[in-house]
Amino acid sequence: MLLTATAISAEAAQAAAAAAPRMDPLHHFQVIKYVEIAPLGLDISVSNSVLWMWISVAAVFAFFRYAMREPALVPGRLQSIAEAGYLFIRGIVDENIGHGGKPYFPMIFSLFFFVLFCNWTGLIPASFTATSQLIVTATLALGIFFLSIFLGFYKHGVKFLGFFVPSGLPVLLLPLMVPIEIISFLARPVSLSVRLFANMTAGHTVLGVLFFFSATLPWVGSWLPFGFSVVFTAVEIFIGFIQAYIFTILTCVYINDSLHLHH
Amino acid sequence: MISSAYAAAEGHAQSSGLPQFESSVFASQMFWTVVSFFVLMYLLNRYVIPAINDILDSRSKKIGEDIQQAEKSRVEAERVLANYRDQVERARQLTATTLDEARIEAAAIREQALAELNEELNKKKASAVEEIERTRIQAMEQVREAAVELAMLATEKLIAKTVTKPKAESMVKEALEHMEKNRIGMH
């Protein structure tokens, strides 16, 4: 009697659990391949991540193209924003690379706006955040990492290896410090990519949890997570900007390290 | 138990970790990230950055030109002002000299007028004196003649004998001198 009751109640609970909305805040990071293309064994399928990457690229280009459609000496609103973005990146490049940083300006400009728009388009409901994919940020970070290594050896040759030997240290400490320097150098792409991806993932996870609660709780309780999700969306916009900014600054710092060996 | 229920419900996502760690989608995303980034960089570098560069350059050129123009205008204005001041100064000096000259001329004219007036007055006075003198002499002559006549008539009547003219004249002269002496004494 008791046994059957518990069995029934367990069954009912299971049924209820299956019927109830299930919280899965990680679901929207799922990459879904829309079109599978794999010529010569190279997988270049178009997924939702790739689609939103394209949309971000198109948005950046469309924005700047539209803002600069008739460049006027006295700028309008959009032109002012576009110029402010340009001057902002130029300030970062001048500040962090300084002398000899001009050739890298287009790359850093594109990098900033690529990351920024990927972060921001991800906040549109039903969209996908390309920068919440570890592999996307890792690709960018590894590209920057290899670029900095290449630049270092291109500009300084073998002397670039001196980068791993901290100046002004007693020789006895060198066997300790050189591996640390090498490890910290190798950790650069990891930290660069994980920082961006983890920020985006964490922020969207929190948003997912809040949305879940505001959608499933009875109305008495739902307004609180709803209001908080509104606030957190604003925070996410800010974080998206800050992360793009940091990504750009660190890129500049790494390029600067390779261009100007320490003193 | 719960996790198995989850796994059963999930269906498509067998490994219930972060979807980001599924390596099956890595290759395509890597490829498209690289392609998207380079496409964006090409587009921005080709169309956007030169446009912004141009407009910023032309703006700074324009501002520089404006500043130069303003500087030029300032110099020009200063020159005009100096010129004007110069003119004013010259005009002032001219006025001063003219005034001085006028003053001197006026003084000369006044002097001359005064001199002419004096001269005329003197002349008039002289002619008046002369006139008076002549009139007086004439009157004196008439008086003397009348006195001679009178004396001759009187003498003729008194002494009934004719007095010769020279004698009478000397007598009149004597009388006149006497009279003259009296007149001088009166004055």
Place this chain on the structure above:
Amino acid sequence: MESLPASFIGMGLAAAGLAGSGIGLGFMFGKAIEAFARQPGAEAQLSKYVWIGAAFVEAIALYGLVLAFIIMGKG
């Protein structure tokens, strides 16, 4: 110990690392406010570094979060 409960415990422990990031953020903003109170003129210059630092400190917490997610995948 069964692997599933152990992985849940591990996830919790990994997320406990967020505490360090919280302490760091508290220190940083506290010091920043102190600095702004002393030098109100330097606020614009300093706040830039504050936000950069905040992003760095926050990232440390997120490494813990990522670790937790990795453990979740292995469980």
